[in-house]
Amino acid sequence: MSKIKEQGMKYNLYSWSAQKKIDPIVITKAEGVYFWDEDGNKYYDMSAQMVNLNLGHGNKELIQAIKDQAEKMAYISPGYSVDVRSEAAQKIVELSGLEGAKVFFVNAGAEANENAMKFAKAYTGKWKFFAAYRSYHGSSFGSSSLTGEPRKFIAEPAVPGVIHFDGPYAYRAPKACKFDSEEDITEFYLELLENQILYEGPEQIAGIFFETVVGTNGVLIPPKGYYEGVRALCDKYNILLILDEVMTGFYRTGTAFAFHQFNVKPDIVTFAKGSTCGYIPFGGVIVSEKIARIFDENKMFNGLTYSGHPMGCATTIAAIKAYEKYGVEENVKKQGKVLANILDTFEQKHASVGQVRHIGLFSSIELVRNKETREPLVKFNSDPDGIMPKIVRMLKSEGFSTYSHENMLMVCPPLTITETELKEAMKIMDKVLDFVDEMIKELQ
Ligand SMILES: Cc1ncc(COP(=O)(O)O)c(C=O)c1O
Structure with a gap:
């Protein structure tokens, strides 16, 4: 074992893992859509x-902005106005298209979602939250409570008042559902949601969270009309849409924010990851004008030592400029089509691929044991034989780095990826899916 790994295994606690069951690869170099391990093996990222390194590794503009800001002023407390803090907030509000909105940086x-909960409580005076399974x-603690899958269990009993509901997922809808159209799907899930709002008491519900x-x-991906319907429910029952x-x-799905594609105006938007592409930890909460206004006269009870950190703000400004300079929005639209074609072919070709879902450069491959019955490759929250980690290791050994969740594989490369890089990487996925096709024959 190399010295770096030995030291890491002795002193680090690695996320979401039994420490003795992992074997972290030692990474020594990264550039563009690639990184390399200590043995010189190259990986497509x-x-x-x-899903945060939208501009890839080694982006010169981001690095320069960090260096410049560190030299000029690495830190100043949140109560002061500074050039990068003011500019970053303006740029984010403009990017969101939510006129009159303001930003609270985290x-x-x-932390963005935690603070969104507090804003919603302050505005509505209500205390319950809805979030999807x-x-x-x-x-x-608060964001774990909102989370609708097993990663929330450790935080339970969770923050009181968080209620989970079923969001649209037609592929795994209850067996009795017979959908003839996308409109049917929308109608079904909106009816479920409205019923649940009524059961829980609209006068108690401050906000509904969605990714x-x-x-x-x-x-x-929500079906056509779903968010228009949700917006109408929120307006009807005086609930905030978060x-x-x-x-x-930051362009992952092909537009600056994904909501720009769904004809909906949220009351609160939380962001992180792509605002600094992971070069500096950073994020924020965009609150719409009506919410921002209540803090004109009333004290806002949100605050953090590092809110509006100059390093994060400077990096965010540089990232927004770089997204434009490199034509990221156009690239996502263009490469998104290439990716969609490849994935759709996989769905036809591979017995183990139940469904592929994609929007921009945001995609997932859902693996099954049987296409007809849709039996998932691994049961929900249960993979005792480590089938999914085995597939992820197989991909990595061929130079394709990604992660899995339940029976799904994520495919979400940096948004600067070229067509050649994308096609080369997806050839590896194709090859590994051949293995998975063989694997499911043995599992029958
Ligand atoms: C949709 C969504 N919200 C919130 C988070 C939490 O962000 P962080 O890990 O920066 O706290 C994540 C992380 O992956 C996420 O995907």
Whole structure:
């Protein structure tokens, strides 16, 4: 074992893992859509690390902005106005298209959602929150409570008042559902949601959280009209619509924020990841004008030592400029089509691929044992034989780095990826899916 790994295994605690069951690869270099391990093996970074490295590794503009800001002023407390703090907030509000909105900066996605809960409580005077099953909103206490999958269990009993509901996921809808159209799907899930709002008492519900497009839990894309319907329910019952764009923000799905594609105006938007592409921990909460206004006269009870950290603000400004300079929005649209074609072919070709879902450069491959019955390759929250980690290791050994969740594989490369790089990387996926096709024959 190399010295770096030995030291790491002795002193680090690695996320979401039994420490003795992992074998972390030692990474020594990274550039563009690639990184290299200590033995010189090269990997395509096909999850952009944690779906955050939107501009890839080694981006010169981000590095320069960090150096310049560190020399000029590394830190100044949140109560002061500084050039980068003011400019970053303006740029984010403009990017969101939410006129009159304001930004409260935080350090990461979980913290953004925590603060969104407090804003919603302050505005509505209510205390319950809705969040979807099969969602991830972070691992701090409040954001774990919002999370709708097993990663929340350790935080339970969780923050009181968080209610989970089923968001649209037609592929795994209850067996009795017979959908003839996308409109049917929308209608079904909106009816479920409205019933649950009524059961829980609309006068108690402060806000409904959504990942605009569900990320790690499978890139679940809402059907046409769903968010218009949700907006109408929120207006009807005086509930805030809170969109978590921590993963989807900053062009991942092809527009600056994913909600721009769904004809909906949220009341609160949370972001992190792509605002600094992981070069500096950073994030924020965008609150719409009506919410921002209440803090004109009333004290706002949100605050952090590192809110509006100059390093994060400078990096955010540089990132927004770089997204424009490199034509990232156009590239996502262009490469998104290439990726979609490849994935759709996989769905036809591979017996183990139940469904692929994609929007921009945000995609997931759902693996099954049987296409007809849709039996998942591994049962929900149960993979005792380590089938999914084995597939991820196989991909890595061929030079394709990504991660899995339940029976799904994420494919979300840096947004700067070229067509050639994308096609080369997806050839590896194709090859590994051949193995998985063989594997499921043995599992029958
Ligand atoms: C949709 C979403 N929200 C929140 C978070 C939490 O962000 P962080 O890990 O920066 O706290 C994540 C992390 O993956 C996420 O995907």
